[in-house]
Amino acid sequence: MTLLSSSEQQQVADAIDRIEQHTDAEVVTVLARQADDYRYIPLLWASLLALVLPGAVVYFSGWLDVSELLLAQWCAFAVLALLFRLPIITSKLVPRAVRHWRASNLARRQFIELNLHHTEGETGMLIFVSEAERYVEIMVDRGISSRIDNKAWESIVATFTAQVGKGEVLQGFLDCIETCGTQLAKELPATHERNELPNRLVVLD
Template sequence: MDGIFSETEHKRIADAIREAENRTTGEIVCVVARQCEPYAIIAMMWSALGGLLAGAVAVPFWSGLPVFCLPLLQVAVVALLMLLLQITPLRMAMVPEAVKRRRAERLARAQFLEQGLHRTEGRTGILIFAAMAEHHVEILADEGIDAKVDPATWQTVVDGFTAQMKRGETIDAFVDAIGQCGAPLAEHFPKTPGNANELPDRLVEI
């Protein structure tokens, strides 16, 4: 599968991370997911429900027609709905918001560990995570940052990022968020001589 963003767009993110980290010992990692999961079970549930409803609606008008045709109608409706729900925007519209939020939160926490943000020397790693299909953004900071920066600080960044992403400005949203996260990092964890860059400066696509 092709990448979500171009090489030029990846470079913009990498440059923004380097610029922010030039002022802090903190480490910023950006991760973007096309979508958190396929939600196949959701599509199956809605399709099955549609088939049942189609049968219930058709029964009063079915007199005089062969009985075996009713299950065929239901199967046809299920197949049609399954086909339609292969279209990502349609499928995502049928997924409850609470389900999308839980899946995105779970994936963000998994990525925090997978990208090694919990292993930085001063526990000053911060993850900027975006799930595009879910329109969900998470900013997760390690314990060294949480000890000095109120976690509520990140909500303004999340709100701005989410609004930009919904407008299709995801790269701009990442660049802006990196700068906004870099400011409190520079304040509380200023750059020190000999500080090593512990994590790659790049956007990770999953």
């Protein structure tokens, strides 16, 4: 998995420049490699299976005594904990709801940390992507939500999410920015020239 190159990041910044000429909205984009390392998930699965599997052997076969059972549980835990740390396996152990919850939390932290809640007229917009979770979210401040219903972003998010799933992150950003720009120019047209927040793509590697 690779994040966008410098030239691709510049294309995103240029796209933001273009739409902000026609709207008072302040658009910021964030691309995260992943929202969490989920280190606790493999340990939880390893602990659960290490307790259940050796116990099942004892129950069905009576092969192990108590001391052998404890040793088998420790060995099973050690092996499974190492095995489940492999990224290809870890990604399958984390429930989708947990992945999206972590990504959503990161998006909200970024909205605050990037001062999108402190713009003139409360017109901040965050376009957030967490690549590993295939998660996309558009967050807007009150100056935008008071004029554009949040449902307007749902189809844009759905399209972008599908593009992330296919590895088309750059094109997804460009299409999303352009489509959002059309909505913003219509409902929140530019009244004066300003650029409160940087237009560069924020990358969380």
